[in-house]
Amino acid sequence: MSANLVVTNLTQKFGGLTALNNVNMEVNFGEIVGVIGPNGAGKTTLFNVITGVYHATSGTVVLNGKQINGLKRYQITRLGFARTFQNIRLFKQMTVLDNVKMGMCCRSKCNIFDNILNTPRRRREDKAQEEKALGILERLNLLDYKYDSPASLPYGEQRRLEIARAMATDATILLLDEPAAGMNDQETAELLKTVSGLRDSGYTIILIEHDMKFVMNVCDRIYVLNHGELISTGTPDEVKNDPEVINAYLGKEEEK
Numbered sequence: 437m438s439a440n441l442v443v444t445n446l447t448q449k450f451g452g453l454t455a456l457n458n459v460n461m462e463v464n465f466g467e468i469v470g471v472i473g474p475n476g477a478g479k480t481t482l483f484n485v486i487t488g489v490y491h492a493t494s495g496t497v498v499l500n501g502k503q504i505n506g507l508k509r510y511q512i513t514r515l516g517f518a519r520t521f522q523n524i525r526l527f528k529q530m531t532v533l534d535n536v537k538m539g540m541c542c543r544s545k546c547n548i549f550d551n552i553l554n555t556p557r558r559r560r561e562d563k564a565q566e567e568k569a570l571g572i573l574e575r576l577n578l579l580d581y582k583y584d585s586p587a588s589l590p591y592g593e594q595r596r597l598e599i600a601r602a603m604a605t606d607a608t609i610l611l612l613d614e615p616a617a618g619m620n621d622q623e624t625a626e627l628l629k630t631v632s633g634l635r636d637s638g639y640t641i642i643l644i645e646h647d648m649k650f651v652m653n654v655c656d657r658i659y660v661l662n663h664g665e666l667i668s669t670g671t672p673d674e675v676k677n678d679p680e681v682i683n684a685y686l687g688k689e690e691e692k
C-alpha cells in the first residue's frame with residue numbers, strides 16, 4: 437500500500453506553547469487511521485494544520501507527493517480533503533438536501549452571471565448536483581429526511597449529514613473530528629457501519645475520537661498524541677497494550 441498523506445516533523449507553536457512537536461504520520465490509500473490522545477494533546481491542531489487553517493511552524497504535509505502546507509484552505513479542499521467538526525455545523529435554515537448541495541459549491545463551474553441570470557448552464561449544474569446529493573443521502577440512509585430541517589433530525593443522523601456534506605465536496609480523504617461524540621450505542625454502531633462502508637468504497641479516513649471502543653473497532657491503525665508529541669503508533673491491539681499510552685491516559689485521570 438502506498439502512502440497517500442505524509443506528515444513529516446510537523447511542529448506547531450502558539451506563542452510559547454508547542455501544540456505539536458515533530459509529529460510524523462503516514463496514511464495509506466483506503467485506510468481508516470485514528471488520532472487519539474488526552475484533552476489538549478494536539479489532535480485538532482493536527483487537523484487544522486493538514487487542512488490549512490494554520491501554517492505549520494515547521495515540517496511538511498505532503499499529499500500524493502505534493503507539498504500542501506502553505507496552500508490556502510480552498511486549494512487544499514480542491515485536492516480532495518473534507519472535514520467534519522467537533523461541534524455540528526449544519527445550515528439549520530436550509531433543508532437536508534440543500535446542506536449536501538452546499539458541499540458542492542467548491543466544484544461549481546458557474547460564474548456570478550450564470551447564477552444571477554439562471555442560465556442553462558446553471559440549471560444543468562443544479563440538476564446534476566441534486567441527483568448527486570440524493571445519491572449521497574441514499575448511501576448514508578438519510579434520503580427520507582431530504583426536505584427536513586437538519587435541526588429536526590435525531591443526533592446520529594445530524595452527524596451523518598455532516599459526513600454526507602463532506603462527501604459532496606468530492607473528497608477522497610475525510611477528516612472526522614469526534615464523529616461519535618454524544619452518540620448512544622445504537623448510533624455509534626450505525627456510524628461504525630457507515631465509516632467502514634466508506635473505507636470499503638475507497639475513501640481514506642482520518643478520525644479523532646475519544647470513544648475508545650469505536651476507535652478500536654473501526655481503525656486499521658492509530659496514532660497517539662500526548663502533549664503535542666507522538667507517543668505511539670500501530671494497530672489497535674498494539675496501541676492499547678502500549679505502556680506509554682496507558683500511562684498517558686492514567687496520568688490524565690490522576691491529574692483530575
Ligand SMILES: Nc1ncnc2c1ncn2[C@@H]1O[C@H](COP(=O)(O)OP(=O)(O)OP(=O)(O)O)[C@@H](O)[C@H]1O
Binds near residue numbers: 450453473474479
Ligand atoms: N489557536 C490557538 N491558539 C493558542 N493555543 C491553541 C490554539 N489552538 C490550540 N491551542 C492549544 O494547543 C493545545 C492543543 O490543542 P488541541 O485543540 O489541538 O488539542 P486536542 O487534542 O484536540 O484536545 P481535545 O481532545 O480537548 O479537543 C492546547 O493546549 C490548546 O489550548
